[in-house]
Amino acid sequence: MKYIYGPVKSRRLGLSLGVTLTPYKICSFNCVYCQLGKTEAQTRERKEYVQVEEIISELRLWLQNNEQETEKLDYITFSGSGEPTLNIKIGELIAEIKKITSIPLAVITNASLLNDPLVRKELLGADLIVPSLNAITLPIFQSINRPQNSIDIKDIINGLMNLRREFLGKIWLEIMLVKGLNDGLGHIRKIKEFVDKINPDKIQLNSPVRSTTESDVFSVDKKRLEKFREILGDRCEVI
Numbered sequence: 713m714k715y716i717y718g719p720v721k722s723r724r725l726g727l728s729l730g731v732t733l734t735p736y737k738i739c740s741f742n743c744v745y746c747q748l749g750k751t752e753a754q755t756r757e758r759k760e761y762v763q764v765e766e767i768i769s770e771l772r773l774w775l776q777n778n779e780q781e782t783e784k785l786d787y788i789t790f791s792g793s794g795e796p797t798l799n800i801k802i803g804e805l806i807a808e809i810k811k812i813t814s815i816p817l818a819v820i821t822n823a824s825l826l827n828d829p830l831v832r833k834e835l836l837g838a839d840l841i842v843p844s845l846n847a848i849t850l851p852i853f854q855s856i857n858r859p860q861n862s863i864d865i866k867d868i869i870n871g872l873m874n875l876r877r878e879f880l881g882k883i884w885l886e887i888m889l890v891k892g893l894n895d896g897l898g899h900i901r902k903i904k905e906f907v908d909k910i911n912p913d914k915i916q917l918n919s920p921v922r923s924t925t926e927s928d929v930f931s932v933d934k935k936r937l938e939k940f941r942e943i944l945g946d947r948c949e950v951i
């Protein structure tokens with residue numbers, strides 16, 4: 713299979729079958745904590761990087777051949793080896809998947825394109841969106857996510873607030889914290905102000921635990937994460 717992987721048991725989503733909508737590491741970010749390594753093709757250009765028909769035929773085959781595992785799946789998840797919203801046919805893909813299975817569909821996204829009304833519209837058919845927001849100020853955003861140079865953190869925040877207004881499914885906001893980069897107490901308090909405006913169903917605090925290709929990326933210790941969880945409120949969990 714080229715586009716379907718797993719199922720993968722994850723802390724965030726339970727048992728999920730992954731779908732990748734781009735070739736390897738096509739992304740609008742080049743995050744310091746990315747487990748896939750350096751982004752070779754950094755772009756915000758939307759294209760049909762992978763054809764919807766190819767993904768659907770693989771998925772149909774997987775579901776037919778794995779009836780027992782299918783029953784245990786919590787989600788089919790768009791994630792994989794790049795940013796899924798870069799695939800311009802994501803809305804069509806969601807609609808096609810909904811025709812062949814009732815398994816809930818989740819989209820993990822770096823949120824970089826959510827300021828585009830068309831992208832938000834294409835995501836309306838999903839059941840769960842898991843966007844990330846790791847910074848509030850441009851310098852911190854640039855140091856942790858290293859975005860394609862036309863992407864501004866203000867657009868991301870604006871996109872997330874609009875998504876909340878338009879999307880009827882669940883939004884679980886992920887905040888990835890890297891020691892020394894975005895884990896200052898003042899920065900967490902600023903994030904809290906914006907999180908209140910975005911009003912996600914859940915906030916998931918995370919810190920890199922597995923090795924990344926960058927040697928100077930360190931995780932935030934559990935005690936500190938717990939302190940931030942308290943600041944971020946009842947809907948926040950450390951994963």
Ligand code: SF4
Pocket residue numbers: 739740741742743745746747748751793794795822
């Ligand atoms: S957004 Fe995801 S895939 Fe892209 S660089 Fe960051 S962690 Fe890697």
